[in-house]
Structure formats: C-alpha cells, structure tokens
Amino acid sequence: MKTTTQKLTFTAIMIALSTVLSMIPAIQLPFGGKATLLSMLPVMLIAIKYDLRWGFFSTFAYSLIQLALSLAKVLSWGLTPWVLLGCIMLDYILPYTFLFVAGAFKNSKNGILLGVASALIIRFLLHFLSGIILWDSLADNGFACILGSITYNGSYMLPELIFTLVATVILLKTPQTKKLFFEK
DSSP states (O other): HHHHHHHHHHHHHHHHHHHHHHHHHHOOOOOOOOSEEEEHHHHHHHHHOOOOOHHHHHHHHHHHHHHHHHHHHHHOOOOOHHHHHHHHHHIIIIIHGGGGGGTTTTTSSHHHHHHHHHHHHHHHHHHHHHHHIIIIIHHTTEEEHHHHHHHHHHHHHHHHHHHHHHHHHHHHOOOHHHHHHHOO
16 A cells, blocks of 8 residues: 555656646747647656556646646647547647656666657657647648648757757766665
C-alpha cells in the first residue's frame, strides 16, 4: 500500500510540475507550439522511474490536461470537425502521450538520454504530420507545406529537445537527483 501511495503521489506531483512548466514558454509561436523550460521532463521521469505502462497512463493523463488548457484557443480557429479531431489527436493526445517512450531504455544514463530524445523526436514527428495532413489540406501548398511544417515545428521542438537533454545530463550527474532516475 505504501508503494502505491508513493507512486501515485510522485506521479501527481510530476504531472502538476509539467503542467505548470508548460505555462512558461521560452518560445511561443502564433498557431500553437512552444518551447518551454523543461515541461516534458517531469512527466517523462514517471516512465523512466517506474515502467512503460504506468508512464503511458500518466502521459495520457498529461495529454488530456494539455488539451484542456488549449481547447478554447483551438476551437477559436474555426476548424472543420475532421480537422479539429485531427488537431486534437496529432497535436495533443498522441504527442504528449508518446512521451512515455522516454522510459523504454532506462537501464543506463545513455539509455535515459536516448529515451528522452526518442520521446521528443516522436512528438516532433506527430506535430510534423499534423502540419502536412491537416494544415496542408487547408492551404494546398504541396512541398511548401512539408518545408513549412518542418520549419514551424522544428523551431520550437529543437530548442525543447536541447533544453531537455541538457537538463537530463545535469540531473544524471547530480547525486541528489540521480536517484530519481534509478530508484523505484
């Protein structure tokens, strides 16, 4: 019972911390997308600390919170029902849920870095697909849309990736926080 309570408490704190950090943009783009100062790391830490299944449900909960925080803005864009559904799935539910992948290689420091990078690259790819599938259908720009999606989504996801990897390296080298990654 004690370990379940600790696990739930840790998870709630990490989701709350990720949510608060997501509200502090370092780079904010006009049509969604922002680089934050480490908002993904606490929620990815859940999957690293525990397991992929627990991480999946935790990151799914986090994705719903991110959607709830942005829903009014997304609804104001006047999207068709299918584009709105696609936006919800490709820009919120799937990218934030796939952050659980950070726990896939958690047995070493390099594995943790690989997992964090993989999770953020998957998030980028999903946003990139959203740009091609959803926004190209509205603009009908062909190749320009592919380049635009890479540029737009890369402009905030690359800094997010760099910030998060640097912070992860620092945390893994710090004895006081290293145990967050390796202790159950």
